Amino acid sequence: MTILSNTKIHTRITILILIPVLAILFLSSERIQQANNQKQVMHDLDLLLEYVDATSPLINSLQSEWYYIRLFIGPGKKDNPKGLEYKEQMLQVQQKTKKIESEYLAFIRDNKDALAKLGDFNNSIEQLTQQIDKLKYVRQVAESRDRSSDIFKKEFGKKIWTLSEFNQLIDKLIESLSEVVSLAANNKQLSQMANSFYQLVQASDNSRLLNGYVQTGITGKLSPWVYAKIMVYRTSEQKISKH
Numbered sequence: 001m002t003i004l005s006n007t008k009i010h011t012r013i014t015i016l017i018l019i020p021v022l023a024i025l026f027l028s029s030e031r032i033q034q035a036n037n038q039k040q041v042m043h044d045l046d047l048l049l050e051y052v053d054a055t056s057p058l059i060n061s062l063q064s065e066w067y068y069i070r071l072f073i074g075p076g077k078k079d080n081p082k083g084l085e086y087k088e089q090m091l092q093v094q095q096k097t098k099k100i101e102s103e104y105l106a107f108i109r110d111n112k113d114a115l116a117k118l119g120d121f122n123n124s125i126e127q128l129t130q131q132i133d134k135l136k137y138v139r140q141v142a143e144s145r146d147r148s149s150d151i152f153k154k155e156f157g158k159k160i161w162t163l164s165e166f167n168q169l170i171d172k173l174i175e176s177l178s179e180v181v182s183l184a185a186n187n188k189q190l191s192q193m194a195n196s197f198y199q200l201v202q203a204s205d206n207s208r209l210l211n212g213y214v215q216t217g218i219t220g221k222l223s224p225w226v227y228a229k230i231m232v233y234r235t236s237e238q239k240i241s242k243h
């Protein structure tokens with residue numbers, strides 16, 4: 001009976017000892033899990049900031065290239081010499097943009113696995129890389145001073161509209177920055193900073209388009225379509241400036 005009692009006492013003591021130990025282990029595992037989750041969140045935020053750093057110069061350089069392509073194509077027909085004086089500047093900016101493109105694509109490749117965990121954002125990045133890869137065909141059309149061309153329809157997948165293709169790529173890159181704002185929503189300070197930067201980039205791009213159409217109206221023909229575009233981007237610029 002004494003042996004049985006002693007056994008029960010030992011069991012109770014063991015249980016009493018194990019309960020706090022198990023509780024500590026459980027709480028520790030919870031804290032480790034929370035720490036790992038926080039670490040992953042911080043890693044994702046760092047990745048998003050690095051993405052902004054890689055994307056911003058590309059947007060800026062593409063905007064410059066678009067500007068000089070527009071000047072090089074000129075206001076008139078292909079055989080109009082006005083605009084030919086901008087060819088060298090266009091090619092110089094093109095080389096600079098190609099270098100920045102390579103750096104952007106290298107960043108995407110180097111962070112492929114991490115980006116793959118970001119779902120829809122990663123899908124947007126994949127579409128962007130495809131557009132960038134096809135930009136070589138748009139540049140060849142631009143160098144021929146063609147506003148549009150079917151010559152690379154098979155490779156490009158559709159008729160190329162030179163300036164429009166650049167605009168679509170720039171818009172897509174800017175849109176990816178807005179996705180960064182959404183992904184950074186859990187960090188209030190970072191989200192506010194990202195949103196302010198996005199608004200600044202959007203305002204800059206709107207100004208680019210507005211200036212382009214104003215220049216078309218000055219150097220070429222101020223058609224109703226051009227005038228309408230000027231008013232659209234002017235109104236948009238006013239709205240952005242109020243934020």
